[in-house]
Amino acid sequence: MTETHSSLNFDTGWQYAPAPESTEHIQIDKQYKLFINGEFSAPQQGKYFTTSNPATEEKLSRIAQAGKSDVNRAVRAARNAYEQTWSKMPSKERAKYIFRIARAIQERAREFSVIETLDGGKPIRESRDIDIPLAAAHFFYYAGWADKLKYAFPGAQVKPLGVAGQIIPWNFPLLMAAWKIAPALACGNTVVIKPAETTSLSALKLAELFQDIDLPPGVVNIVTGDSSTGAALVEHPDVDKIAFTGSTSVGKQIMHSIAGSHKKYSLELGGKAANIVFADAPIDQAVEGIVNAIFFNQGHVCCAGSRLLVQESVAEELCFKLRERMQTLILGDPLDKNTDIGAINSKVQLDKIQSYINIGIDEGGQIYQSSAKLPNKGYWCPPTIFTGMAQSNRLVQEEIFGPVLAIQSFRTASEAIDKANNTAYGLSGGVWTDKGSKIFKVTSALRAGVIWANTFNKFDPASPFGGYKESGMGREGGIQGLSTYLSMELSNDA
Amino acid sequence: MTPKSKAQDKSNTNKARTRVSKTYKLFIAGKFPRTESGRYYAFTAQSAGSSFKANICTSSRKDFRNAVVAARSVQKSWAAASACLRGQILYRLAEILEDRRDQFIGELILQGASIKHANKEVDASIDRLVYYAGWSDKYQQIFSNVNPVSSSHFNFSILEPTGVVAILPPAAEENQCGLLGMISNIAPAIVGGNTCVFLTNEKQPLTAISFAEVIQASDVPGGVVNILTGSNVELMALFASHKDVNSLVHMEKSLEDNKKIQELASENLKRVICRSEMRWHENIAESPYMIEETQEVKTTWHPIGN
Numbered sequence: 001m002t003e004t005h006s007s008l009n010f011d012t013g014w015q016y017a018p019a020p021e022s023t024e025h026i027q028i029d030k031q032y033k034l035f036i037n038g039e040f041s042a043p044q045q046g047k048y049f050t051t052s053n054p055a056t057e058e059k060l061s062r063i064a065q066a067g068k069s070d071v072n073r074a075v076r077a078a079r080n081a082y083e084q085t086w087s088k089m090p091s092k093e094r095a096k097y098i099f100r101i102a103r104a105i106q107e108r109a110r111e112f113s114v115i116e117t118l119d120g121g122k123p124i125r126e127s128r129d130i131d132i133p134l135a136a137a138h139f140f141y142y143a144g145w146a147d148k149l150k151y152a153f154p155g156a157q158v159k160p161l162g163v164a165g166q167i168i169p170w171n172f173p174l175l176m177a178a179w180k181i182a183p184a185l186a187c188g189n190t191v192v193i194k195p196a197e198t199t200s201l202s203a204l205k206l207a208e209l210f211q212d213i214d215l216p217p218g219v220v221n222i223v224t225g226d227s228s229t230g231a232a233l234v235e236h237p238d239v240d241k242i243a244f245t246g247s248t249s250v251g252k253q254i255m256h257s258i259a260g261s262h263k264k265y266s267l268e269l270g271g272k273a274a275n276i277v278f279a280d281a282p283i284d285q286a287v288e289g290i291v292n293a294i295f296f297n298q299g300h301v302c303c304a305g306s307r308l309l310v311q312e313s314v315a316e317e318l319c320f321k322l323r324e325r326m327q328t329l330i331l332g333d334p335l336d337k338n339t340d341i342g343a344i345n346s347k348v349q350l351d352k353i354q355s356y357i358n359i360g361i362d363e364g365g366q367i368y369q370s371s372a373k374l375p376n377k378g379y380w381c382p383p384t385i386f387t388g389m390a391q392s393n394r395l396v397q398e399e400i401f402g403p404v405l406a407i408q409s410f411r412t413a414s415e416a417i418d419k420a421n422n423t424a425y426g427l428s429g430g431v432w433t434d435k436g437s438k439i440f441k442v443t444s445a446l447r448a449g450v451i452w453a454n455t456f457n458k459f460d461p462a463s464p465f466g467g468y469k470e471s472g473m474g475r476e477g478g479i480q481g482l483s484t485y486l487s488m489e490l491s492n493d494a
Numbered sequence: 495m496t497p498k499s500k501a502q503d504k505s506n507t508n509k510a511r512t513r514v515s516k517t518y519k520l521f522i523a524g525k526f527p528r529t530e531s532g533r534y535y536a537f538t539a540q541s542a543g544s545s546f547k548a549n550i551c552t553s554s555r556k557d558f559r560n561a562v563v564a565a566r567s568v569q570k571s572w573a574a575a576s577a578c579l580r581g582q583i584l585y586r587l588a589e590i591l592e593d594r595r596d597q598f599i600g601e602l603i604l605q606g607a608s609i610k611h612a613n614k615e616v617d618a619s620i621d622r623l624v625y626y627a628g629w630s631d632k633y634q635q636i637f638s639n640v641n642p643v644s645s646s647h648f649n650f651s652i653l654e655p656t657g658v659v660a661i662l663p664p665a666a667e668e669n670q671c672g673l674l675g676m677i678s679n680i681a682p683a684i685v686g687g688n689t690c691v692f693l694t695n696e697k698q699p700l701t702a703i704s705f706a707e708v709i710q711a712s713d714v715p716g717g718v719v720n721i722l723t724g725s726n727v728e729l730m731a732l733f734a735s736h737k738d739v740n741s742l743v744h745m746e747k748s749l750e751d752n753k754k755i756q757e758l759a760s761e762n763l764k765r766v767i768c769r770s771e772m773r774w775h776e777n778i779a780e781s782p783y784m785i786e787e788t789q790e791v792k793t794t795w796h797p798i799g800n
Contacts, residue, residue, distance in 0.1 A: 137644065154636065155781065155782075156781075156783065248763070251763065252760045252761065252763060253760075255756060255759070255760035255763065256756070256757050256760040258756075259752070259753045259754075259755075259756030259757040259760065260749050260750070260752050260753025260754075260756065260757075267763070269763070424762075439796065443792075443794050444654075448792070449790060449791060449792055449793065450792075450793050450794075450795075451792065451793070451794045451795070452794075452795045453794060453795065453796045454796060454797055455647065455795055455796070455797050458643075458645060458647060458795050460641065460643035460644055460645065460649070462641040462642050462643055462644075462649075463641045463643050463649050463651070463793055463795070464641070464651050464791050464793050465793070466791070468656075468790050468792075469740070469762075469763070470762060470763045472763065473763060473765055475791050478639070478641055478651065478793075479639060480651065480791050488783065490778050490781055490783070491778070492776050492777050492778040493777065
């Protein structure tokens, strides 16, 4: 691919002045304990680990490492709360607590946004406009379900499961906590949740919020820690349901490890979504869509459009426009309101992305990266695309979880569909065309749980999310998000 | 014994005539092949006084693989058939089964049922097919929705079949003589556009293979339902571990089997559906939720605007 000089250079004459979001109103403690039974409680082994800002490598706080005995305490607290408080509370009252959570998040939205950006590296524009409002909206949505569950399952009776053990990833820390906690509570369960190791802060702030709104002790317990904490939660015999969002390989391990137990499970796993652009698509809109699909949140998105399938006749034009657009993406301080591309979440993840970029080069792909200047400190990866990829290439088959796009071309719709479906994953997909009938043809043929047509990476609490094939099982969001937190009984009436 | 069921008795009524007995084979891709392994086991009548015997195929790994290939190859086109057509085809199954009820009563008796029970089971089996035939163009309306998202998008969720469903057999217990349990698991899978591979209980191969003949006579495209006989212990692990199977339905009660099945199924994240507590003769054993269990939810977004 030839190097082109961008004609979309906005950064001339009128310079973008720095517009950083203030961190003055943010209170981050030096050290955070576990949140068990409504109180902050020190880990029994006294171990803590450091959480830092991936954009600066500065230390933010020390986080408790929960051991087995701490997980035991948390599950016991959740069980007691389930038996003594939460399952006995009229569902209308339960609902009001969840509404309170939603309101309190809205009130403290600015604070949550800044913490999310400091701890995780994502642009403040995204945490402010997407993560935090959607987290509040999720609690709002499910709060209303609490006293209406009987209408969701015609002909059946539903009951809560008991204690839900939940494990969430680092890409949307508070939002994933909301996706997990809101439906669990609405359905009458209590919760033990483990945030990701690198992004525990917003969950611990949420714990403070639970205290503020007087959520009964033990209804939600937060155990921070590494994968050993997660394993202790998954294997705990008194947990009735496991909800996991993360990699496909860990998802398989979880399904394996709870085999033979009574535990219900829902898994939101990896993806390798294809964005399919037809020649009759509005190309400029498609370019925006592609950028949003793969560079949103630095590509740390399980449903990211990490593959682009473009119809041959417009491939050259589209790739040119995409390269131009990449050059205008502003990479840097995640707290700056103009920033498009923030920091990679951790050194580990940056190394993984780099290794995939090397694989792409070894596989013979042509690499193009935006020439954005990378800050000296922190973990950064410029927006990257590869053209000339083959279906069997690892860059086409494997999830990278970074701002790396693999581009292939196609001639016919059926070729595009075959290529799109030809991975082990099936989480999401995108279709770009101006022709309505083609949209329905292609969206119905894609084997994936969420399809965006002429748009990408849109989320809403009312919209179920989850994958086909090895992208997981069960749905989160919408009416479908209820059933994984309930057990159902049918009656024998004719 | 009623005259009708007498006609179905496999014993020879005319002493001078040599009876022609049926070879029980497998049912794969709409055809009746023998097992490639050449292995068999002997089935003997469970009913008192009958001398009926049959050699039943012991399916191998390769037979199962062939069945999955057959199921996969027609899944798309079966799912693309209109809901109304799938309903009519299931109804047709009920018609043909009704027509051949005496044959099935006879075979159920050979598999150990009383005459009374055999009649009841055939009745219930036919009715269950009619029940699911009727759901074909309705379950989607029960489980689909338009989602009121906050942004300017049209957003809807629908069900799509999960793909190839492997079904391990119900236990050969009292009151479960092989026909109803099979139909109660095959019907909800295929009415939703899945294709399936069904393994029969070793003790109940006759009704399964004869039901394959009903399937073949009923406009069900070849490969939509595939039926294997053989060692349940040997095939269980293959059913649970095959990488091109999307869902696994089983009725195992033991903790050990449940554990083994889920462990193997985790290799490709199969949907595992356990129906161990089902009382197949009761209404509780039929519901649209059993269709939903082998479906995926697909959500589609489209902007509203120019």
